[in-house]
């Protein structure tokens with residue numbers, strides 16, 4: 020668990036003051052991208068921690084903190100729509116993960132509240148974002164709030180409190196998380212390596228986490244375009260420079276890019292169609308016509324192996340060099 024964002028320390032102190040008079044339900048509301056969920060996770064970890072520090076922060080070293088960090092704490096439940104917990108690959112699959120929090124997810128809480136807590140302390144449920152509960156789920160939650168179980172705290176994180184039932188709102192103690200002042204957000208973004216924080220913040224409605232996300236997305240888009248430019252001219256490919264540049268990108272993403280490129284090379288050969296890089300159709304046709312099918316299949320196998328090992332490559336640059344060298348041999352060997 021990271022520390023709090025710099026703009027959250029005042030709210031944290033306020034919360035620490037409330038800590039001894041815990042309500043049954045707490046609502047953290049505020050605009051998207053200001054760190055409500057992060058704050059709520061810190062709060063939950065701190066409440067479960069066996070020896071929180073002077074300022075109420077979780078110690079990060081007791082067994083409870085270890086469980087929390089590993090997402091296995093028996094006294095903590097995170098309820099969110101499947102779409103937020105499904106891995107990237109599944110999101111693209113045929114069966115779309117749910118965008119709502121279902122009534123079954125809320126009903127499962129009654130079992131959770133009936134169990135005695137593992138540590139003899141609090142049990143905590145975090146619902147994120149609360150407006151994702153469908154009508155049945157919201158009604159089931161209301162029942163739980165009407166007959167609260169001892170020692171169970173329900174934390175609702177919510178960007179759109181107007182979408183929650185008034186009867187739920189009235190049973191929560193509300194903490195507002197607001198967007199920090201411009202200079203605080205700007206300074207923080209600069210520390211994350213963002214050079215134009217003011218304009219990004221303006222576009223993101225002054226929410227620092229949304230501004231950071233936008234910056235990372237546009238950086239990733241540029242890196243992908245640079246990658247395509249290099250890879251689409253294999254005869255000019257500078258393996259070592261490109262491998263060096265690619266180190267800035269997550270290895271799994273680089274391998275996915277290579278896999279998509281290889282897929283298109285194969286697909287144009289077999290079916291005449293391109294799936295991922297339509298804008299480079301001419302290059303794909305040119306490159307693929309000189310490639311031996313068996314070599315291309317071999318390259319795909321190599322990428323599949325690399326993908327499995329890419330979670331923690333010891334040296335991403337070496338991995339990229341070896342994959343790019345294979346690609347180079349695949350595409351350019353006939354020139355010599």
Ligand SMILES: [Zn+2]
Pocket residue numbers: 067068069070071077078079080081082083084
């Ligand atoms: Zn701890």
